[in-house]
Amino acid sequence: MNQLIRPINNNDQIWGDANAPLELVEYGDYECPYCGRAYPMVKEILRILGSDLRFVFRNFPLSRIHPHAFSAAVAAEAAARQGQFWEMHDILFEHQMTLEKGDILLFAGSLGLDIARFKDDLEQKALIDKVEADFESGIRSGVNRTPTFFINGKKYEGEWSGGQLLPYLMTVLSEVSSTGIA
Amino acid sequence: MLSPGTAAPNFELYATPDQKIKLNELRNRKIILAFYPADWSPVCDDQMSLYNEMGKYFARHNAQLIGISVDSKWSHFAFAEHRKFHFPLLSDFEPKGEVARLYEVYDEGTGECQRALYVIDEKGIIRWNFLSPVGINPGADGILNALEELSTLKTVNQ
Numbered sequence: 001m002n003q004l005i006r007p008i009n010n011n012d013q014i015w016g017d018a019n020a021p022l023e024l025v026e027y028g029d030y031e032c033p034y035c036g037r038a039y040p041m042v043k044e045i046l047r048i049l050g051s052d053l054r055f056v057f058r059n060f061p062l063s064r065i066h067p068h069a070f071s072a073a074v075a076a077e078a079a080a081r082q083g084q085f086w087e088m089h090d091i092l093f094e095h096q097m098t099l100e101k102g103d104i105l106l107f108a109g110s111l112g113l114d115i116a117r118f119k120d121d122l123e124q125k126a127l128i129d130k131v132e133a134d135f136e137s138g139i140r141s142g143v144n145r146t147p148t149f150f151i152n153g154k155k156y157e158g159e160w161s162g163g164q165l166l167p168y169l170m171t172v173l174s175e176v177s178s179t180g181i182a
Numbered sequence: 183m184l185s186p187g188t189a190a191p192n193f194e195l196y197a198t199p200d201q202k203i204k205l206n207e208l209r210n211r212k213i214i215l216a217f218y219p220a221d222w223s224p225v226c227d228d229q230m231s232l233y234n235e236m237g238k239y240f241a242r243h244n245a246q247l248i249g250i251s252v253d254s255k256w257s258h259f260a261f262a263e264h265r266k267f268h269f270p271l272l273s274d275f276e277p278k279g280e281v282a283r284l285y286e287v288y289d290e291g292t293g294e295c296q297r298a299l300y301v302i303d304e305k306g307i308i309r310w311n312f313l314s315p316v317g318i319n320p321g322a323d324g325i326l327n328a329l330e331e332l333s334t335l336k337t338v339n340q
Binding site for chain 2: 002062063064065135136139140141142143144145
C-alpha cells in the first residue's frame with residue numbers, strides 16, 4: 001500500500017478544517033478529462049462531509065499529453081497569491097477545453113484579480129518550482145494516473161468514477177471515530 | 183524474472199520502422215526496461231504516459247527508459263506518435279516474445295509480455311527487477327528508489 005510521502009504542510013492548498021478527522025489529497029491535472037469528471041464529485045463530497053474533511057489539491061500535470069496542464073497549474077498557484085486558489089481551481093476545471101493563456105487571463109479578470117500582479121506571478125520560478133515539487137511528491141508516493149487520491153495518507157486503490165469515494169470516506173470516518181485516532 | 187547481479191541478455195529489436203537498437207550498444211548509461219502487455223490498452227497507456235513525464239528524473243541518474251511489447255513496429259510508431267512519447271518502444275515481434283522469454287517475463291497464456299521492470303547498470307548488469315500484477319500500473323517510485331540506491335552505492339564505493 002503506497003503512502004503519501006510528503007505529509008500535508010503549509011505549502012499545500014488546503015480546503016476545510018485543519019482538525020478534520022479525514023484528509024483527502026488529490027493529485028490532479030487541470031487538462032485531464034478524468035480529473036474533470038472527478039471535480040464535481042469531489043465538490044459534492046466536500047459539501048456532504050463538511051467539517052469532517054479537509055481536502056488538498058496537489059498538481060500532477062502530464063505535460064506531454066496535456067500541453068496546457070502545467071501553465072494552468074501555475075495559474076491556480078498564482079491566483080492563490082491573491083487568496084483565490086479555489087476559485088481559480090474551479091474555473092479551470094469548468095473550462096478544461098479552453099486553457100490558453102488568453103483564457104486564463106480572462107478567468108483571472110472575472111475573479112477580479114490584479115492582472116498585472118497575476119501576470120508577473122505566472123512567471124515566478126517559485127510557483128513553477130511548487131508545481132514541480134507537487135509532481136515529484138506524487139511520483140514518490142506512487143501516483144500512477146490522474147486523479148490519484150490519498151485518504152489519511154494512504155493511496156486509494158479503488159474506483160471513484162461510479163461514486164465509490166464517498167461511501168469509502170464514510171467507512172474510514174466511522175473507523176477513525178470509533179478508534180479515536182485521527 | 184532474472185535476478186539482480188545477472189548480466190542482462192543482449193538483444194536487437196526494432197525501435198522505429200527502419201532502425202534497430204542493440205542493448206549492448208547502450209552502455210555507459212543505466213537502462214530501465216519496461217515490459218508491458220499491449221499498445222493502446224488502458225493501463226499500459228497510463229503507465230507509458232507517466233514514464234513520458236519522467237525523462238528529466240531518469241536523466242538525473244543517467245538512466246534511459248525503454249518500453250518493450252510484442253506489438254509490431256508500426257503499432258509502436260502510431261502509439262508513440264499519438265501519445266507524443268519521448269522514449270523508444272521496442273518491438274519484440276519476430277520471433278514473437280523472444281526477448282521477453284529471455285528475460286523470463288513472457289505470458290504464454292495471453293501471448294503478451296508481463297508487466298515487468300528491470301534496471302540495468304552502466305556495465306550491463308541487472309540491478310533491480312519488479313513484476314507487477316498485469317492490471318496494475320506500477321508507477322515510477324520503485325524505479326526511482328532503485329536508481330537512487332545505485333547512485334548511493336556508487337558514491338560510497340568511491
